[in-house]
């Protein structure tokens with residue numbers, strides 16, 4: 356068999372093994388990933404709640420300022436009332452007094468309302484922090500449980516990768532570049548066997564001329580339909 360093709364088959368088998376590792380790790384990490392996502396969401400929630408709390412605090416300050424303004428206005432009116440001269444003046448002052456008092460009542464109830472909101476938000480923040488700490492503990496536990504399993508797979512992965520690079524180094528680099536190009540889209544089905552004269556990747560039958568070219572095995576042949584690298588199964592035995 357063509358040496359280039361033989362090496363391509365070998366390298367594609369190693370790549371296939373490497374490709375299987377990532378989903379394996381992802382499967383093991385699934386629970387962990389779910390918890391990490393939950394943690395991220397919780398952190399966003401806490402940031403949102405803090406922002407909400409700040410907005411309430413700004414609102415509270417405004418109310419307190421308005422209240423202080425209305426209170427001093429009321430004091431002023433009370434002072435003016437002591438040296439009022441006419442009924443008309445008194446009436447005008449009474450109206451002003453009423454407005455100031457209404458303002459004070461309103462701002463006081465607003466302050467109460469906002470303070471309650473701040474308290475509720477603070478409670479939510481506290482609960483969220485507790486939940487976050489709990490998630491951290493769970494994440495650590497899962498990490499501890501799966502780390503040796505993942506390390507094992509990564510070790511295996513590194514060994515196969517080393518085997519691959521040793522093989523690739525001694526290969527014809529033009530063939531390697533071509534293979535990598537096919538691999539970009541065909542992934543683990545870049546080098547496929549031909550069954551009953553059909554491509555093992557796209558399953559379209561090769562015409563007799565293409566098939567006899569392939570059987571000669573002089574060069575690296577590709578499927579005329581999909582472009583995958585082909586080999587005839589019997590040739591490997």
Ligand SMILES: [Zn+2]
Pocket residue numbers: 554555556557558559578579580581582583
């Ligand atoms: Zn094909």
